Amino acid sequence: MSRIKTVKGTREFYPEEMALRNYVYGKVRAASQSFGYQEYDGPFIETIDLYAAKSGEELVKKQSFTFQDRGGESVTLRPELTPSLARMIAARQNELAYPVRWWSFGPFWRYEQPQKGRTREFFQWNIDILGVATPEADAELIAVAASFLRSVGLSPERAVIYVNNRRLMESEFDALGILPEKRLDISSLIDRRSKMEPAKWDDYALEMGLSATQRDGLKEVLANYDLWQKSEELSRLFAALDVLGVRDYIKFDPNIMRGLLYYTGTVFEAFETSGSVKRAILGGGRYDNLLADVGGTPLSGMGFAMGDVVIGIVLQEAGLLPEFPLTPAPVLVTVFDESLLLKSFALAAELRREGLNVMVYPEVAKLPRQFKFADKMKMKAALVLGPDEDTKGQVVVKNLSSGEQAAVSREALVEMVRKVVQEP
């Protein structure tokens, strides 16, 4: 059988996958809202200019979904949210109550090669605090991330948030005599270290223009896990994380750089420690020039993002997902025969008016078929309204887990159904 295929890198959300997506969304919402963050969203399509200015044209042209609309304008399926956020903030820069705390969970598209943990269409949690530049604000946002990890069952033994500070690293680079224009190269050099063999990396560092002395000095810096003590920012950050109750998730790591240019202070990334996914679960940092490209006055902010794909795999592999009900309705009203069809419908309606989620079999069918349906849907109760019950004003309520059943009067029915449904 030939089917029309899906677009490369997209996913279909069957009810099971939709339940997972909504589960993550729910945990994201709970973590965000418990710290007072407001939900917002931007457009899903934007002009390409919005990204070209900030992210660099190469990246946008090669790795985004861009096309001409019927009016001839180049539009892009959004690859990230930050530029839209910047524009939205700039438009109301003087009216907003600072600090602004905003979060979002929505779809994004990137034209990349799909592989484990990476699709071309994905959902991403974005959360930012704007208009305040203290280490304590950084700590709060990291605490949101940690709260989320805890809420989905990822304990500090399983997930770690690695923290570093760009300013600290830059002063270390300066001390080694590394010129400011080399910083970007050095960042990618550091990022690449874990992926290369030590000897090769040593050579590579020289190719990047470091002297042997500088390289060895850099290696010392990268191995110094007490380096944070030299940074007042990091000391304050860790003190705040401590009282926020999430210090157990945090590790200082001078190797965390987050390649991008625009981070200026705290940077962090969360990883799952034991599983097969090597990619970061989430990551972010502090930036100082959010509104520079969209016409506002500079505003400092701190934010992070988390895609739904990696966290989904991590939770699945760790066995941390709860069992999602297949159907929101735990009760099936069966249909005995043609003459009782509408009475079953009426019975279902009556139960719904009592606030119960109820399905009714929508046609006359053999009872085994109807019970099999209820079973496959993992429903908790099946009701039978046959000729005998109809005459006596009763309904049979069957508990599908235990197999027990009883005929009950219409007056006692709702209570009985509630009782069966509420059993674990």
Next chain:
RNA sequence: GCGGAUGUAGCUCAAUGGCAGAGCACUUGACUGUGGCUCAAGUGGUUGUGGGUUCGAGCCCCAUCAUCCGCCCCA
């Protein structure tokens, strides 16, 4: 953009170059007012696609498409 692997039933996978199979799922029955468990029977295939080698190809060769894994990149 580069490299590696894999495409066989709805799903997961078998099958020395020689009759295309199993498990699960599905349908029916054992069971005419009741699901799960068990048993029995049954449906289901252009072996991704196009060429080639061969008496004979799921298997070998070439091309192509797709998927997966990794590299690059990762806002």
